[in-house]
Amino acid sequence: MILSMDEIEIKLVANPYSVYVGTGWMELLPPFVEGQARVPVVSDRNVWRLYGEGLKNSEEVYGLPELVPVLIQPGESHKNMKTLEKIFAAFAENELDRSGCVLAFGGGVVGDIAGFAAACWMRGVRYIQIPTTLLAMVDSSVGGKTAIDIQAGKNLVGAFHQPSLVLANPALLRTLPPLEFQSGMAEVIKTAVLSSEELCAGILSMEPGVVDPELECVIRACVRFKGDVVAQDEHEGGLRKILNFGHTFGHAIEAKYGFKKYTHGQAVAAGMRIAARYGEGCGISEKGISSRIEALLKRHGLLIEEDAVDLIPWIRNDKKTHGEAIDLVLLKYIGEPVVIPTPFSELERTLKKMFKK
Numbered sequence: 286m287i288l289s290m291d292e293i294e295i296k297l298v299a300n301p302y303s304v305y306v307g308t309g310w311m312e313l314l315p316p317f318v319e320g321q322a323r324v325p326v327v328s329d330r331n332v333w334r335l336y337g338e339g340l341k342n343s344e345e346v347y348g349l350p351e352l353v354p355v356l357i358q359p360g361e362s363h364k365n366m367k368t369l370e371k372i373f374a375a376f377a378e379n380e381l382d383r384s385g386c387v388l389a390f391g392g393g394v395v396g397d398i399a400g401f402a403a404a405c406w407m408r409g410v411r412y413i414q415i416p417t418t419l420l421a422m423v424d425s426s427v428g429g430k431t432a433i434d435i436q437a438g439k440n441l442v443g444a445f446h447q448p449s450l451v452l453a454n455p456a457l458l459r460t461l462p463p464l465e466f467q468s469g470m471a472e473v474i475k476t477a478v479l480s481s482e483e484l485c486a487g488i489l490s491m492e493p494g495v496v497d498p499e500l501e502c503v504i505r506a507c508v509r510f511k512g513d514v515v516a517q518d519e520h521e522g523g524l525r526k527i528l529n530f531g532h533t534f535g536h537a538i539e540a541k542y543g544f545k546k547y548t549h550g551q552a553v554a555a556g557m558r559i560a561a562r563y564g565e566g567c568g569i570s571e572k573g574i575s576s577r578i579e580a581l582l583k584r585h586g587l588l589i590e591e592d593a594v595d596l597i598p599w600i601r602n603d604k605k606t607h608g609e610a611i612d613l614v615l616l617k618y619i620g621e622p623v624v625i626p627t628p629f630s631e632l633e634r635t636l637k638k639m640f641k642k
């Protein structure tokens with residue numbers, strides 16, 4: 286019996302799928318893995334320690350095939366070629382064939398690398414996202430971006446490969462370390478300011494760090510918003526770029542500190558603060574938008590100040606640059622983002638003028 290689950294359809298023309306947010310989702314799995322002798326479950330050691338036994342127990346309860354853990358070390362530093370090779374070796378050992386399906390059971394790191402492994406294996410097999418972090422539930426598990434990092438940069442080797450199903454149980458977030466929770470909230474706040482006043486109000490009133498029905502509603506709203514964007518622009522030709530709000534500056538902040546000082550979400554939070562002030566300073570954004578975004582960030586412990594001028598060389602190295610310009614995502618109003626192609630020379634001049642020390 287499904288206890289409580291909301292279905293959100295991701296209406297992609299070629300490969301539509303559903304995201305379920307709630308509890309009781311294991312009973313949805315059997316049709317996706319029918320006829321498979323063994324199902325590889327890519328997970329990290331932290332997640333498996335907490336939830337592996339529970340997942341294994343569902344084999345008998347739901348009549349599933351054997352779920353074989355393919356465990357990776359936790360953390361971004363393991364989202365790499367070496368780990369990918371180990372995953373491929375496990376796929377081979379378990380005789381995963383073209384009709385097979387893989388489970389990605391973990392945060393964004395597991396989802397990205399398992400999804401990429403599935404995209405490559407025999408030129409593409411199905412996979413199911415079972416996200417266990419807030420960031421993965423609201424962002425990375427939906428939309429089919431998969432990747433690994435290489436020496437030259439983060440997420441440089443990847444593919445668009447949509448999952449066949451996404452099963453998100455917010456109860457799993459109860460064990461998430463507070464810093465990881467906050468990191469996910471940054472993507473939640475990003476979605477809220479891109480989408481609506483209503484979602485912003487909800488986020489301002491919710492209790493920080495608490496897993497409750499309100500959080501579940503917020504997760505659903507974020508998935509709906511991202512799903513709509515992805516359905517309109519799967520391969521980021523235009524509209525999907527809005528999902529990078531705060532990320533140009535955020536990636537530069539991460540890179541400046543060698544990916545050590547901040548989590549991805551914290552860096553995005555600092556980046557959104559810069560983007561909001563930049564937009565307001567240029568007259569593109571409505572007056573007062575930056576203080577409104579700051580209020581949201583402050584509410585969730587994400588009010589982080591970083592120097593914008595120092596970021597220029599790091600922004601130049603961003604993989605999303607094209608020639609001498611970069612697509613800046615700014616907000617006209619809450620719920621009304623714009624993508625502005627901006628030459629570096631102009632960006633540099635404006636940053637120096639606006640953020641002079």
Ligand code: NAD
Pocket residue numbers: 329330331332335359360361364391392393394395397417418419420421424425426427428429430431440457458459460461462465468549
């Ligand atoms: P993560 O996967 O590294 O997880 C963070 C930490 O939380 C890990 O130590 C993990 O073991 C632990 N953890 C996971 N679930 C847990 C739980 N329920 N209880 C306790 N601990 C748990 O980090 P993340 O923030 O989920 O993901 C970051 C990654 O996502 C980055 O690699 C980023 O590039 C990627 N990403 C991808 C997309 C996309 O569209 N594909 C979007 C945003 C981010």
Ligand code: GLY
Pocket residue numbers: 424425427428430525528529
């Ligand atoms: N996280 C941004 C995207 O999926 O496009």
